[in-house]
Amino acid sequence: MRVFKFGGASVKDANGVRNLVKVLEETGHQNTFLVVSAMGKMTNAMEVVVKAYFDEQTSLKGALEEVRLYHQTILQELFENKEHSVYKKVNLLFEEVSGFLAWNKSPNYSFVYDQVVGYGELLSTTIVSTYLNEAGIKNHWIDIRDFIKTDDNYRDGRVNWEKTQQLIAEGVEENKLYITQGFLGSDDNNFTTTLGREGSDYTAAILAYCLNANSVTIWKDVPGVLNADPRYFKETKLLNKISYREAIELAFYGASVIHPKTLQPLQRKEIPLHVKSFINPRDAGTTVGKGIGIEPEIPCFIVKKNQVLMKLSSLDFSFIVEDSISDLFKLLHDYKMKVDLIQNSAISFSVCVDNKFNRLNDLLDQLSGRFKVVCHEDVSLYTIRHFNTEAIKSLQNGKDVLLEQRGKETLQLVVKH
Template sequence: MRIYKFGGASVKDAVGIRNVGKVLKTMGTDRLGIVISAMGKTTNALEIIIASYKSNDSVYLKQIDVLYEAHLAIIEDLKKPSEGIDDESLVRFRESGIDKDLKAIIESLKGELLRNKSRNYSFLYDQVVSHGELMSTRIVTAFLKACGIPVKWKDARQLIRTDNKYRDATVDWEQTEKQILEQCSDELFITQGFIGSDENGFTTTLGREGSDYTAAILAYCLDAAEVTIWKDVPGVLNADPRVFKNTVLLEKIPYDEAIELAFYGASVIHPKTLQPLQRKGIPLNVKSFLNPKSVGSVITSSKHLVPTTPCFIVRKNMVFLRISSRDFSFIGESNISDIFHELSENKMQVGLLQNSAISFSLCIEDKYGRISTLLKGLEKKFKVSHVTGVSLFTVRHYDGDTIEDMEHGKNVLLKQRAQDTLQLVVQD
C-alpha cells in the first residue's frame, strides 16, 4: 500500500486538479490511498466566515456564497476541453452530479452556523473548517473517476477517531486502526486530510500540519510501504531559497534530523507526522507534483544526512529577552520554573535559551501578541530587557567557514554553539 498526500497548493485550481490526474497516471494507482487538503486558501476563507459569524455580522452568509462561487468556477473550468482530457471524460464529469454535491456541502455549512448553539469557539471552528476538505475531495474524486481512475471517496470522520480536544485532537489509535482496516481495504481510495471525529460523531481537526498527519495515520494503520507528500518544490532543501543562495536538495534525511530541523523552524515535516512513520520504519517522500519522476527527498531510518551539508533556518520577527534577578542572586531552578510558567501562560514558543549565574536569555515567538502581558508578569519578580523584531538564525552541521559567513555584517545579540547546531540572535 502507498499513501499520497496532495496539499492545498496542488489542488488550488483546475490546472492543479488535472495535474493530480497526470501524477496518478504517471506513478500508477495500484494499492493507493490519497489524502487531499482544502483548495488553496479555503481554510483561511472559512476562518474569516467564522469571525464574521462570531461578531454577529450576517455578511458571513454572503462570504459563504463567494466561497461557493469560487469552487463552482473550478468545476466549470474542469468541464472545458483541455490537453490530455478526452471528450468522453468531459461528458462523464459534466454528468457526475458534482454541482449538486457541492451545493449540498454549502447548504450543510450554512446549516451548521444557523443551528449552532455552542459558545465553544474551537468546537465551532472544527465543524465549519472541515467543509473545505469535503468540497475539495468531492470535486477531485468526481474528476478522477470521469478520467477513468476508479477512486472511491471515503469520509475521514468515519476513519479517524479522536478525543474531543477540538482544533488539536488526539487520535484514538485502537479505534482508528479498526475503522481504517475495515473500510480501506479497497485498492484505490481518496479521503480528507486534517479531520476526524469524536465519540459523539462531532467533527474534530488534527491541528498543525493535519493533512500530513492524516497520511501518516493511514500509512501506520495499513502498514504502507511509503508515504509521498506532493509539493510545488523539488523536495526538502537545506535552506529557504528566498533567503539563502545556492541551496541544495537533501536527498536522504534521517527521521531524527527531520525532527530537529522542524523544531528549529524549518518548513519540513511536523514531528507528529514523523512519529507514527518512524515507529514502523515507513519512509516519507517529498516530491514535486510538477516533475513526479524526479528524485525528491526521502525521510527514512538512514543514519546520515545525504548530502552532508550545513542546513540553514531563519525565523524572523522574534523577541529577545534578557531576564535577571533584581538583587544579583543566582537564577536557580525556582526562578526558571517561574519564567517558564509565564511563557506557558502566554503561549510563547521558545527558539533559544541560555542561562548564566545571574541571567537568563531567551529568543521567543510572540505568536498571539501577548508580549506586553508576558513582560508585566515577569517584571513582578525580575529585571527584564527586551528587543523586538530580531531574527533567529540556526545552522545544523555548521563548520568554521559557516560561522564566519553567518556573523559577517550582522549585529549579533547572542551566539550559542552546540556540537551540531549554531544559533545566532541578530538585530535587524
C-alpha cells in the same frame, strides 16, 4: 499499500487537479491512499471566515462568498455540465458551514475554528474525487473524521491511537484507491478536530502507521527536501537522503517541508518517506529513512519569522533557579507559547517563542510582577544545521543579532530586522 499526500499548492486550481491525474497515471494508483489538503490558500481563507464571525459579523457573508467563488471557478473549469451532481455536493457543504455559523452558541474560538476551517479539505476532496472518477480513475471518498479519533483539544487534537487503529483496520480494504482529507479528526462527541496547521502530512503518517504502508510520498512544488527554503535563501540544494533522526531535527527547528509530528510514527515502523515534485513525478526527490545523517552533508538553513524573544531577569538580582524555571515553563504552557529556544545564566533567562495563539500580552502581565522583562517582538530565529564558518558569515551579514546559541552541529541566532 502506499500513502500519497497532495498539499494545497498541488490542487490550487483546475490545472492542478488535472495534473494530479497525470501523476497518478505515471505512478500507478492501485492500493493507494490519497490524502488531499484544502485547495491553494483556502485554509487561510477559512480562517478569515472564523475571524469575521467573532470580530466583524458584517464581513462574514463576503468572506464565505469569496471561498465559494474560488471553488466555483475550479468547478466550472473541470465540469462544464452545470447539472453535474458535484455542484449539488459542494453547495450542500457550504450550506452546512452557513448553518453551523447560524446556530452555534459556543464562544470557544478554537472549537468554532475546527468546525469551520475543516470544510476546506471536505470541499477539495469532494471535487478531486469526482474529477478522478470522470477521468476513469475509480476511487472511494471517505470522511477521515470517521477514522482518526482525537481528544477535544481543538486546533491541536491528540490522536487516540488505539481507537484510530481499530477503525482503520475495520474500515479500509486492500486493492482500492481511497481519497480522504488531511488535517482533520473528530472527538468522542463527533465534533471535528484539527491536528495543527500543516497537519495533512501527519494524517498521511497516521494512515501509513495504521495500515503498515510500504511508503508515504508527499507531493510538493519543490524537487524534494532542500537545504533551505527558496523563498528566503538563494542557491538552495536538494538533499537526496535524510535519516529519520536528521529529518526530526530539521522539522523540530522549523523546516517547513515535513511536519514535525509526521516522522515519529513512520520511524517506529521504519516506513520510508519520499518528498517528490508533482511537476516532475519521475524525479527521485528526497528519501527519508533509516540511515546516517544527510546526503550530501552540507549546511541546512531554517528560519522562523514573527517570533518573540523575552529576556527575563530577577527583580532583586537573585539567582533564577529550578523552581523559578519550573514556574516559567508552566506559564509558557498555560498561555500556549511554543518554545523554540532557551538560554539561561545565573540571573537571567531568555526564551524565544511562537505566539501563535496571541496570548503574549496576558503572559507579559503575569511575568512583569515577578521579573524584569525585556520583550522583542517580530524577530526571526535562524538555525543552521551542520554549520561552517562560511555559512555563519552569510547569515550574520548586516543583521542585528540579539542572541546566539551554538552546539556541536547546530547554531541558532535570534535576529532583529
